[in-house]
Amino acid sequence: MHRFFGTPNRAPKPTMSDAIAGNETRIASIEVQIKKLDGELQKFKDQMARMKSGPGKSAVQQRALRVLQQKKQYEAQMASIQQQTFNMESTMMTTENLRNTMITVDAMKAANKQMKKEFGKVSFDVLRASLNDEMQDLLEQANEVQEALGRSYAVPDEIDEEELQAGKQISFSFRQPSPTMWFPLRIGRTISFRRE
Structure with missing residues (x-):
C-alpha cells in the first residue's frame, strides 16, 4: 500500500x-489555576470566620x-x-557554547593553515638581501636629494680663514648678553640678568 501512496510525512x-515554550505555556496555565484556588480559599476563610463551630x-x-x-499539587x-x-x-546554553567553541577552533585551524601557506611563499634570505639593498639605495638617493636641497647659493665656495674667524667672533658676541645688562620695570625697579 505504501508503494502506491508513499509514507506519510513525519x-x-x-x-x-x-519544549521550553511548551513548558512556559503550561506554567502560565497552572498559575491561572493557582490564582483561582486562592480566590476559593479566601471565600472559605471569610465564610468560616462568620460561622459558629458545628x-x-x-x-x-x-x-x-x-x-x-x-x-x-x-x-x-x-x-x-x-x-x-x-x-x-542550561543544556541549550552549553550546546551553544560548544558550537561557538568548535567554530572558533575551526577558524583558528584555517587561519593557521593559511599562515603556513603564506609563510611558505616567503624566502627570508632573498627578502633580507633584496630589502637591505633597496633600503641602501633609497637612503643614498635621499641623501643626494638632501644635499641638493641644502646647497647654499649665496655663499661662495671658497671662504678665507680670516673671514671665517671674524664671522665666529661676531656671532659669538650676539649670542652672549652682557653680564651687566639692566632693564627698567614699570614700578621703577630694575632687574639684572647677571648670574650670581
Missing part, C-alpha cells in the same frame, strides 16, 4: 526551544482543605516544570 521532532463549619473546612491540597507541578525548563535552558 512531523518534525520538537526542538529544545519548542457541622456546617466542619464541612466548609473540609472543602477548604481539599482546595488547599489541590493548590499544593499545582504548586509542586509548577516547580517541577520550572526545574525542567531551567535544565533545558
Whole structure:
C-alpha cells in the first residue's frame, strides 16, 4: 500500500526551544489555576470566620482543605516544570557554547593553515638581501636629494680663514648678553640678568 501512496510525512521532532515554550505555556496555565484556588480559599476563610463551630463549619473546612491540597499539587507541578525548563535552558546554553567553541577552533585551524601557506611563499634570505639593498639605495638617493636641497647659493665656495674667524667672533658676541645688562620695570625697579 505504501508503494502506491508513499509514507506519510513525519512531523518534525520538537526542538529544545519548542519544549521550553511548551513548558512556559503550561506554567502560565497552572498559575491561572493557582490564582483561582486562592480566590476559593479566601471565600472559605471569610465564610468560616462568620460561622459558629458545628457541622456546617466542619464541612466548609473540609472543602477548604481539599482546595488547599489541590493548590499544593499545582504548586509542586509548577516547580517541577520550572526545574525542567531551567535544565533545558542550561543544556541549550552549553550546546551553544560548544558550537561557538568548535567554530572558533575551526577558524583558528584555517587561519593557521593559511599562515603556513603564506609563510611558505616567503624566502627570508632573498627578502633580507633584496630589502637591505633597496633600503641602501633609497637612503643614498635621499641623501643626494638632501644635499641638493641644502646647497647654499649665496655663499661662495671658497671662504678665507680670516673671514671665517671674524664671522665666529661676531656671532659669538650676539649670542652672549652682557653680564651687566639692566632693564627698567614699570614700578621703577630694575632687574639684572647677571648670574650670581
